[in-house]
Amino acid sequence: MKDGKVRNRLQARTQMATGAEALKTFAVSRLLFDNVPHVKVFWVMHGVQTAQLALQHGADDMDGSVVEYKITHDADNFGTPNKLTREDLLDLIRDAGFRPVERNTRYEVIREYDGADPARRDSPQPMRV
Numbered sequence: 001m002k003d004g005k006v007r008n009r010l011q012a013r014t015q016m017a018t019g020a021e022a023l024k025t026f027a028v029s030r031l032l033f034d035n036v037p038h039v040k041v042f043w044v045m046h047g048v049q050t051a052q053l054a055l056q057h058g059a060d061d062m063d064g065s066v067v068e069y070k071i072t073h074d075a076d077n078f079g080t081p082n083k084l085t086r087e088d089l090l091d092l093i094r095d096a097g098f099r100p101v102e103r104n105t106r107y108e109v110i111r112e113y114d115g116a117d118p119a120r121r122d123s124p125q126p127m128r129v
Helices: 008-014 019-032 048-055 072-077 086-095
Strands: 038-043 061-063 100-101 109-112
Touching: 019 048, 019 086, 038 048, 038 086, 048 061
Parallel strands: 038 061
Antiparallel strands: 100 109
């Protein structure tokens, strides 16, 4: 509702979780659900910055295919980009300090990418979205 427009009745009555609350949920989920092998963050729903932080708060899988998410983008009204390229997604993971690994639906490794570049981390990197 950044623009003040209420898009549906539920949105008018519902207060969304803050970024801090979302990150706490990821951290607690990792601790309590130790029998669940993977905790996923969906960048389309949480935004790219919260998704990066979620990787450091218990999530180990950043989901959101490299396609356009126009419906979600238009509905969320939080400024989430409606698409990312493969390089954008890889850079997000690297900038969070992790090595990107492409996997299939069974979590079998398809491709491993180079990890974070220490020289790249010397200064904050601009978001390319």
